[in-house]
Amino acid sequence: MNSSFPSSLRVHPSTCLRWIAGLAVAFSASLLHGQAIDYGALEQLFREPVTTSVNGSPQRVSDVPATMEIITADEIRRSGAKDIAGVLRHVGGVDTLEWGNDNIDVSVRGYDQAVPARLLVLVDGRQVYQDDFGYTPWSSVPVELGMIRQIEVIKGPNTALFGFNAAGGVINIITYNPLYDNVDSLSTAGGTQALAAGSAVATHRFGNRAAMRFSAGGDSNNDFSTPIPVSEDTTSRLHQYRDAADIDTVIRLRGSMLLDFEATHSDAKLNEMSPSYQLSNALHGNDSVQAKFSAEGRMGLLQANAYTNWSRDAVNLGSIGAVLHLNDRLTVVQLQDIFKLGAHHILRAATEYRYTTEDTTSTTGGNVHDNVVAVSGMWNWTITPNLSLTNALRVDHLALGRSGSVPPGYPFTNADWNRSFTPPSFNSGLVWKVNDANSIRVTASRGIELPSLVDNGARLLNLIGYSTSGTPYLNPTVVTNYEIALDHAFSGQHLLFRGSAFHQHSADVRAITGGLIVGPAGPYSLPSNIGSSDANGLELGFRGKFLDNYRWSVDYRPERIEDHFVPSAQNGADFTDYQHTTPVHLLKANLGWANKACEFDGYLHYQSRSAGIQVAGLAGGLAPLNGFASVDARFACKAPSRLTWAVSGQNLTQASQHQTVGPAVERRVLGTISFHF
Amino acid sequence: MVLKELDFSLPKLVLAFLGLLFGVVPYAHAAGSISIDNLQAAVQTLNFLESLPKGGPVSVGVIYASEIANSQQLAAEAVKAIGTMRGPNNREVQAVGISIDDLSRYAGHLDVIYLLIGASNHSDAIVTAIRRLRAVSISDDPACETTKCCVLLVRSGQRVEITLNSALADAAGARFSMVFMMVVKRT
Numbered sequence: 001m002n003s004s005f006p007s008s009l010r011v012h013p014s015t016c017l018r019w020i021a022g023l024a025v026a027f028s029a030s031l032l033h034g035q036a037i038d039y040g041a042l043e044q045l046f047r048e049p050v051t052t053s054v055n056g057s058p059q060r061v062s063d064v065p066a067t068m069e070i071i072t073a074d075e076i077r078r079s080g081a082k083d084i085a086g087v088l089r090h091v092g093g094v095d096t097l098e099w100g101n102d103n104i105d106v107s108v109r110g111y112d113q114a115v116p117a118r119l120l121v122l123v124d125g126r127q128v129y130q131d132d133f134g135y136t137p138w139s140s141v142p143v144e145l146g147m148i149r150q151i152e153v154i155k156g157p158n159t160a161l162f163g164f165n166a167a168g169g170v171i172n173i174i175t176y177n178p179l180y181d182n183v184d185s186l187s188t189a190g191g192t193q194a195l196a197a198g199s200a201v202a203t204h205r206f207g208n209r210a211a212m213r214f215s216a217g218g219d220s221n222n223d224f225s226t227p228i229p230v231s232e233d234t235t236s237r238l239h240q241y242r243d244a245a246d247i248d249t250v251i252r253l254r255g256s257m258l259l260d261f262e263a264t265h266s267d268a269k270l271n272e273m274s275p276s277y278q279l280s281n282a283l284h285g286n287d288s289v290q291a292k293f294s295a296e297g298r299m300g301l302l303q304a305n306a307y308t309n310w311s312r313d314a315v316n317l318g319s320i321g322a323v324l325h326l327n328d329r330l331t332v333v334q335l336q337d338i339f340k341l342g343a344h345h346i347l348r349a350a351t352e353y354r355y356t357t358e359d360t361t362s363t364t365g366g367n368v369h370d371n372v373v374a375v376s377g378m379w380n381w382t383i384t385p386n387l388s389l390t391n392a393l394r395v396d397h398l399a400l401g402r403s404g405s406v407p408p409g410y411p412f413t414n415a416d417w418n419r420s421f422t423p424p425s426f427n428s429g430l431v432w433k434v435n436d437a438n439s440i441r442v443t444a445s446r447g448i449e450l451p452s453l454v455d456n457g458a459r460l461l462n463l464i465g466y467s468t469s470g471t472p473y474l475n476p477t478v479v480t481n482y483e484i485a486l487d488h489a490f491s492g493q494h495l496l497f498r499g500s501a502f503h504q505h506s507a508d509v510r511a512i513t514g515g516l517i518v519g520p521a522g523p524y525s526l527p528s529n530i531g532s533s534d535a536n537g538l539e540l541g542f543r544g545k546f547l548d549n550y551r552w553s554v555d556y557r558p559e560r561i562e563d564h565f566v567p568s569a570q571n572g573a574d575f576t577d578y579q580h581t582t583p584v585h586l587l588k589a590n591l592g593w594a595n596k597a598c599e600f601d602g603y604l605h606y607q608s609r610s611a612g613i614q615v616a617g618l619a620g621g622l623a624p625l626n627g628f629a630s631v632d633a634r635f636a637c638k639a640p641s642r643l644t645w646a647v648s649g650q651n652l653t654q655a656s657q658h659q660t661v662g663p664a665v666e667r668r669v670l671g672t673i674s675f676h677f
Numbered sequence: 678m679v680l681k682e683l684d685f686s687l688p689k690l691v692l693a694f695l696g697l698l699f700g701v702v703p704y705a706h707a708a709g710s711i712s713i714d715n716l717q718a719a720v721q722t723l724n725f726l727e728s729l730p731k732g733g734p735v736s737v738g739v740i741y742a743s744e745i746a747n748s749q750q751l752a753a754e755a756v757k758a759i760g761t762m763r764g765p766n767n768r769e770v771q772a773v774g775i776s777i778d779d780l781s782r783y784a785g786h787l788d789v790i791y792l793l794i795g796a797s798n799h800s801d802a803i804v805t806a807i808r809r810l811r812a813v814s815i816s817d818d819p820a821c822e823t824t825k826c827c828v829l830l831v832r833s834g835q836r837v838e839i840t841l842n843s844a845l846a847d848a849a850g851a852r853f854s855m856v857f858m859m860v861v862k863r864t
Contacts, residue, residue, distance in 0.1 A: 037856050038724070045721040046837045050860065058856045062836060256727075296855040340855075343843060343863035385862055436835040489835055 065429020409521020
């Protein structure tokens with residue numbers, strides 16, 4: 001694994017500092033006073049979470065023109081999960097494919113697959129989704145569970161706010177702000193699969209002017225020991241580990257202008273299911289630096305954000321005999337202003353620049369990159385006190401490019417990458433609060449999923465008898481979503497129903513194979529656009545409380561997907577299938593109990609019979625997967641008050657269970673001791 | 678005998694029920710009880726009041742209409758409840774009960790005027806006091822929205838509803854954070 005970065009590719013933190021300081025000076029004349037969002041104070045006031053993840057402006061979750069779930073810090077703790085993907089396993093409408101102890105792929109509203117590309121994942125607005133393969137390796141997200149205020153899950157496209165790849169949904173992880181939140185905790189865990197883990201989060205305020213948060217954690221474990229299906233068995237499982245650290249400093253400038261600097265680091269080694277459904281050994285390393293500036297004034301709520309992510313991935317492709325070294329860099333600069341116009345209009349204007357670059361691998365010498373310039377706007381109109389309309393529009397101009405050498409006999413030249421796209425995306429939503437108990441939402445949205453850098457040409461394998469490459473001639477996948485939703489509160493605040501019906505159309509679905517080009521040196525296998533897909537589904541959820549100490553929830557999602565793929569891509573032949581691999585019935589349920597000292601939660605996950613993709617010769621194929629139910633649980637007590645002892649388990653009812661067509665998932669039990677000071 | 682008593686009391690019960698239903702209770706001159714939830718939410722809105730002086734305790738005047746029979750008692754209850762709450766940055770909150778008749782003569786410092794039910798019938802006196810004292814008026818009485826004398830209407834029912842009267846906030850010199858103004862309703 002190459003852990004060094006060419007100095008020419010680095011954006012030095014001092015450069016970011018100067019940029020942000022200049023911006024602050026430029027706007028200071030018009031900034032009278034300001035406040036970044038104090039999520040805790042807003043949640044305490046409104047008794048419900050507040051989010052900015054739907055249209056950029058702060059909104060109560062019951063007001064947002066989208067279907068979303070917010071997982072609070074309390075729910076994260078009570079999930080008993082050891083990582084973020086484990087927390088998401090319990091969320092209604094969220095699909096998970098658990099390939100190994102540290103390898104869970106996550107999507108929303110179906111469309112899950114190995115290395116899923118449709119779900120954009122961010123931490124406080126910073127992308128942790130990796131553009132190389134186009135997915136999120138959850139193990140390398142540099143966030144400790146104890147530093148998360150809430151996880152926001154937006155179902156459906158939201159490219160109009162977040163840009164490319166928010167096509168099927170968005171997960172925005174909101175962490176505690178050290179300026180407003182005091183969070184100090186230490187935790188250690190041990191359990192089956194030789195799990196040993198530790199985590200620390202600390203915040204400190206320097207008067208009213210500055211605050212700092214530091215977090216670090218790591219774990220080490222063995223992967224499952226269940227047999228690997230022959231078709232996926234290309235390499236032996238390695239011992240897995242993860243380490244991560246984050247430091248965040250918030251400085252209150254003149255008045256209440258805020259400047260925020262954050263740096264993160266993470267490394268992870270795990271056994272990972274590859275896009276071609278073969279088990280690989282993967283190393284993921286990530287570093288990032290970020291500077292944010294926010295202020296209020298006559299101009300509204302102004303926010304500037306700049307960050308650079310460096311990721312270093314090494315993926316052992318096993319039987320192919322190659323190791324892909326993926327070193328990509330993403331630099332993003334964003335500027336947005338949110339302001340009110342009169343009493344009934346909120347507007348947001350934003351612009352963004354992104355630059356992504358990656359060297360070709362395993363054949364080196366080339367570089368694939370893209371430049372994106374985007375402008376976006378949002379208009380929220382409160383038509384009457386009970387009726388509001390939100391429209392958001394974004395236009396991204398993407399210019400693709402390639403530089404460096406090409407191997408002899410390569411069927412493309414660098415000029416083939418001189419292409420550009422200017423796809424528009426939108427989100428529109430009408431929210432009608434019929435009365436205190438009922439709310440109806442009607443929404444339409446269009447999202448864009450870009451081909452990954454690997455599919456765009458960073459992958460360049462020249463092996464004897466087998467050559468494969470990315471191609472610049474892939475079209476982005478366009479996802480359009482229409483839905484109608486109803487929230488209904490029964491008898492006070494003790495029973496809430498949330499339901500939605502959605503239709504989703506995905507055009508130009510992408511697969512990792514299916515294309516072929518013959519050059520002077522022979523044929524190259526290429527990724528391709530294989531057709532379209534339609535999904536129709538319902539999301540029905542009830543949650544309530546009883547007898548003061550008990551809470552419960554049931555979420556049921558029936559969904560049918562119809563793929564309309566070219567004949568050669570039918571039934572997963574190009575390693576892409578959604579119609580058969582998305583379960584028609586997905587049910588999640590939770591029963592929890594708590595008193596002042598102890599708490600217990602049980603979770604049920606059921607999904608109906610479906611299929612999974614397995615390698616069949618050189619192509620993919622479908623293998624049946626029986627329906628299954630699994631149970632997770634956690635029991636915890638405080639003794640004394642600052643010390644929490646917890647025992648939790650996943651898949652408790654069986655020693656091992658087939659939840660994918662990959663290796664069976666094992667029962668896991670872990671004990672955790674947490675100290676809050 | 679019992680039947681006779683029932684015959685006698687039933688019309689009154691029906692009338693009382695109908696009265697309650699339509700808000701014209703026979704004892705219309707008595708106010709109900711105070712809502713701790715509403716008071717708590719009202720105090721929490723002060724976290725977003727940027728014009729609030731930065732130091733010292735937060736001063737709240739609980740305004741009651743003296744023509745309402747039990748209003749002085751309700752004011753005393755509200756003063757007691759508010760006194761147990763904490764303001765922005767954990768600051769102490771000091772409350773005092775003030776009759777609407779005494780408001781125009783009140784010479785002390787007030788950051789907030791909390792209007793009990795019935796007080797908003799005296800909107801002129803309240804608006805004058807808001808301007809003079811540069812204090813923010815908050816109430817859970819929906820009538821104050823109609824009479825335009827509360828900067829914030831804060832009600833905590835099935836969900837917390839907050840309505841901000843922007844013109845009155847300007848008159849009181851009250852400045853709320855932009856984030857807050859984007860989340861609440863504005864008139």
